[in-house]
Structures are given as structure tokens and as C-alpha cells.
Amino acid sequence: MTLAxxxxADPETLKDPLRALWWDGQGDWDRAHEIAQDIEDAEGSWIHAYLHRKEGDTGNAGYWYRRAGRRPAAGSLETEWGEIVETLLAQPSV
Structure with a gap:
């Protein structure tokens, strides 16, 4: 699947990590966060970190970056969103 x-896409056809990011891309942070809270792996932690960074809660974001095994992002939110999406789309299981 390409970024376009x-x-x-219909979000209901996407697996939870991408579905959370799809909703965030639509401006629905709450729905994205609700989905991300239930993803209990490194991908979910990365998405959760990004969402808290976007919210402005850097302390909570830092916790989730650590759980994801990633350094806190320093670039723009748009760049990080795209990086997460591209990483997930490159995985054969998504």
C-alpha cells in the first residue's frame, strides 16, 4: 500500500496501528489515542509517544518512546507521522 x-483507505480495513494513525491524520486525536492505548507492542508505544508529543505532554511521550525503544523525535510532527506510517506500510504483515 502506498501512502496515498x-x-x-477505509480505516476499518486497516490494522490497529495504521488505523490509529489514519484517525490522527483526520484530526481525531481522541480516536487515535483510544486505539493506540490497546496496542501493547513497540509499534503501539511509538504511536502512543507520537500522540502524547502532539498533545504537548512531553513527559508522557518520553515514557512511551522509552517503551518503544526509540529516542524522542526532534523533527516536526508531520515528519514523524509520515515516518511511522511508512515504517508500518513497509512491513509485510500490515
């Missing part, structure tokens, strides 16, 4: 196809 992802953006045009």
Missing part, C-alpha cells in the same frame, strides 16, 4: 492509498 493509505490516506484514502
Amino acid at each position: 492509498e493509505f490516506k484514502a
Whole structure:
């Protein structure tokens, strides 16, 4: 799936990590966060970290970056969103 196809996808056809990011891309932080809270792996922690960073809660974001095994992002939110999406789309299981 390409990034353009992802953006045009029906979110109900996406696995939870991408579905959370899809909703965030639509401006629905709450729905994205609700989904991310239930993803209990490194991907979910990365998404959760990004969402808390976006919210402005850097302390909570730091916790989730550590759980994800990642350094806190320093670039723009848009860049990080794209990086997470591209990483997930490159995985064969997504």
C-alpha cells in the first residue's frame, strides 16, 4: 500500500496501528489515542509517544518512546507521522 492509498483507505480495513494513525491524520486525536492505548507492542508505544508529543505532554511521550525503544523525535510532527506510517506500510504483515 502506498501512502496515498493509505490516506484514502477505509480505516476499518486497516490494522490497529495504521488505523490509529489514519484517525490522527483526520484530526481525531481522541480516536487515535483510544486505539493506540490497546496496542501493547513497540509499534503501539511509538504511536502512543507520537500522540502524547502532539498533545504537548512531553513527559508522557518520553515514557512511551522509552517503551518503544526509540529516542524522542526532534523533527516536526508531520515528519514523524509520515515516518511511522511508512515504517508500518513497509512491513509485510500490515
